[in-house]
Amino acid sequence: MTQNPLLIGHGLPPFAEIKAEHVEPAVTTLLTELEQQVSDLETNLKPTWTDFVEPLTQLEEKLMWTWGVIGHLMSVKNSTELRAAYEKMQPAVVQFINRWSQSRPIYEGYKAIRESDQWDKLEPVQQRIIETALKEAELAGVSLEGETKEKFNAIQLELADLSTKFSNNVLDATKAFKLKLTNKEDVAGLPDSALSLAAQTARSEGEENATPENGPWVITLDYPSYLPFLKYAENRELREKVYKAAVSKASSGEFDNHPHIDRILELRKQKAQILGFENYAELSLARKMAPNVEAVENLMEELRQVSFTAAKKELAELTTFSGQPELKHWDIAYWSEKQKEAKFGFNAEELRPYFSLGRVLEGLFGLAQRLFSVEITAADGEAPVWHEDVRYFKINDESGEQIASFYLDPYSRPAEKRGGAWMNDCVGRAKMVVNGHTVTRLPVAYLICNQTPPVDGKPSLMTFGEVETLFHEFGHGLQHMLTHVDYPGAAGINNVEWDAVELPSQFMENWCYHRETLFGMAKHxxxxxxxxxxYYQKLLAARTYMSGSAMLRQLHFSLLDIELHAKYDPASGETPEQVRNRLAETTTVMKPLPEDSFLCAFGHIFAGGYAAGYYSYKWAEVLSADAFAAFEEAGLEDMVAIADVGKKFRETILGLGGSLHPLEVFKKFRGREPQTEPLLRHSGLLQTA
Known part of the structure; x- marks a missing residue:
């Protein structure tokens, strides 16, 4: 019998060989093996780094390799068969993780190392890994007994199941909406790129004769389709229809997420209280950089006051510009685009031909070479992929030695791939002994975007926003790939407090506006x-256009997330949507529509890692703006100075991973604590403050 490809347990996954039917036997076999090995470790416990932490790490990596591959395919190659297999095995995986996390012998093993005379001989990174393991065990319920423990574990199981269901509902609801248009008047105003994509979508739906010129055209809730429609379609009624479909996604019928939201919030509160916290936000912050809920709210409020004033002014100016007595939600993107054109003399579509994916990658890789002295080369065909559009690249250091590699899955595929963009680790860096020799296992990252696919024989022509997204995800990838930590528990993004992980990603976005970088990639x-x-001058001028509204939108999400997890009481009779409407009074300048059920698609907090943590984007943006300010101070046109600061950034922010607390890492780079001034300055909001 051939080996199950999901049991290889190391290296690059052989994607072409993996089938949904491999999931159940692989996970069942693996969990049986791991259970035995963990039990053996517990029975013969030798509390030293070599005899205890290293073997435990290897077991954890085995599980994470197999379950990580399955989770990755759920995100990028979702199917009915894979979904069924995943949902069948998820409870067993969650139960095993609970059993492991709550193991008293393992917890006592870590404590024994901390209390032994070998503690002082360990490197600081090893000490931090052990401290984290102890804290994680406490937050996973290691001290619970009897019925309380059973209840806690049942909550963990149910939360995992609800998260998967929530995510699947969003994917299915996005897929379910299709607006077929046959009348040319209905697509008036749409640029060629949007018409081409809409016709291509129609062809994939069986309209084999669809053309950009004559239709039919199909509009979906997938970002590359939905956003241009709201920006450019002249038919106001159709904009309203598409907007309302988007904001009510997954809020009724078979894909309704309302009951899941209520249950998730209730269970999270119960879980936190079992562990001795007053609410889930406190539990979430126990392993983050922000010290408490008050500190988060203080930063958000400082930024809210500035952005609320600016956003009110922006809306008033936009309304005046439009000549309409009142603007509705589905008018904002449309009139913003028109106002932007009038103010800055260009529209976003004019830039697309200058941002083909191939050229953008050349510019991005050139920047990485200038800043961090790494060379990135295409290695397509050298690694198995899950879809023909997926690219593979290698990263070499200045001596020409390979130090990392990554996959790039760039295009939107709404039928099987979830929306958004993200970076995930495929393989983490580690020093290992293989056949008596010490070798370094090189890190491999997954970079996933959902940008406009190639249409009608043209390459993928990107919006400037899509360029920024690619730079953002590449920033996450750099922290994973350029780490020089050799312990898996703190290499790359591992063990980095969640509210600091967005620092490198948001930092990289700034370079999209850097003259040399932009001209290096913006080629027709x-x-x-x-x-x-x-165009470059206009892009710079337009950078802070509506920045008050953009910041306020993020603060609305952040404060809503914190409110739901810190103060909301399901027993009060108030619904999560009523909480949102209450907060909207001070965090939006246009109140949500009655049918707006945005929370039903808020996967970040209900199906991702951002519960009571969405504020992390703004928290880390303070850090990233201040980090970029170090390059501004050195002189952005001074390539020698930039390379020096880049080297320091690579050695600290990118290199140290989770080996130190993020504030210490930041201070090593910047020489001081972070300040909010650069963020307000970059956003054009300093004068409002």
């Missing part, structure tokens, strides 16, 4: 002509 896909200077 047909002629090779560089983006004209006037």
């Amino acid at each position: 896909y047909e002629t090779g002509e560089t983006l004209p200077e006037h």
Whole structure:
């Protein structure tokens, strides 16, 4: 019998060989083996780094390799068969993780190391890994007994199941909406790129004769389809229809997430209280950089006051510009685009031909070389992939030695791939002994985007927003790949407090506006002509357009997330949506529509890792803006100075991973604590403050 590909347990997954039917036998076999090995470790416990922490890490990595591959495929190659297999095995995996996390012998083993005379001989990174393991065990209920423990574990199981259901509902609800248009008047205003994509979507839906010129056209809730429609479609009624479909996604019928939200919030509160916390936000912050809920609210409030004033002014100016007596939600993107054109003399679509994916990657990789002295080369065909569009790249250091590699899955595939963009680890860096020799296992990252796919024989022509997203995810990837920590428990993004992980990603976005970087990648896909200077000046001028509204939107999500997890009481009779409407009074300048059920698709907090942590984007943006300010102070046009600061950034922010507390890492780079001034300055909001 051939080996189950999900049991290989190391290296790059052989994606072409993995089938949904492999999931159940692989996970069943693996859990049986791991159970035996963990029991053996507990019975013959020798509390030293070599005899205890290292073997435990290896067992954990075995589980994470197999379950990680399955989870990855759930995100990028979702199918009915895979979903069924995943849902069948998820409870067993959660139960095993609970059993492991709550093991008293393992907990006592870590404590014994901390209390032994070998503690002082360990490196600081090893000590931090052990401290984290102890804290994680306490937060996983290691001290619970009897019925309380059973209840806690039942909550963990149910929460995992609800998270999967929530995510599947969002994917299915997104897929379910299709607006077929046959009348040319209905697509008036749409640019060529949107018409081409809509016709391509129609062809994939069986309309084999669909053309961009004559239709039919199909609009979906997938970002590359939905966003241009709201920005450019002249038909106001259809904009309203598409907008309302988007904000009410997964809020009724078979994909309704309302009951899941109520149950998730109730269970999280119970879980936190079992562990001795007043609410789930306190539990969430127990392993984050922010010291408490008050500190989060203070930063959010400082930014809210500035952005609320600016956003009110922006809306008033937009309404005046539109000439309409009142703007509705589905008018904002449309009139913003028109106002932007009038103010800055260009529209976003004009830039697309200058941002083909191939050219953008050249520019991005050139920047990485200038800042961090690494060379990135295509290695397509050298690694198994899960879809023909997936690319594979290698990273070499200045001496030409390979130090990492990554996959890039760039395009939107709404039928099987969830929305959004993310980075995940495929393989983590580690020093290992293999056949008596010490070797370094090189890190491998997954970079996933959902940008406009190639249409009608043209390459993927990106919006500037899609360029920023690619830079963002690449920033996450750099922290995973350029780490120089050799212990898996703190290499790359492992053991980095969640509210600091967005630092490298948001830092990289700033470089999209850097002259040399932009001109290095903005080349016309047909002629090779560089983006004209006037466009660059207009991009710079437009950078802070509606920045008050953009910041306020993020603060609305962040404060809503904290409120639901810190103060909301399900027994009060108030619904989560009523909480949102109450907060909207001070965090939005246009109140949500009655049918707006945005929470039903808020996967970040109900199906991702951002519960009571969405504030992390703004918290880390303070850090990232301040980090970029170090390059501004050195002189952005001074390539020697930039390379020096880049080297320091690589050695600290990117290199140290989770080996130190993020504030210590930041201070090593910046020489001081972070300040909010650079963020307000970059956002054009300093004068409002």
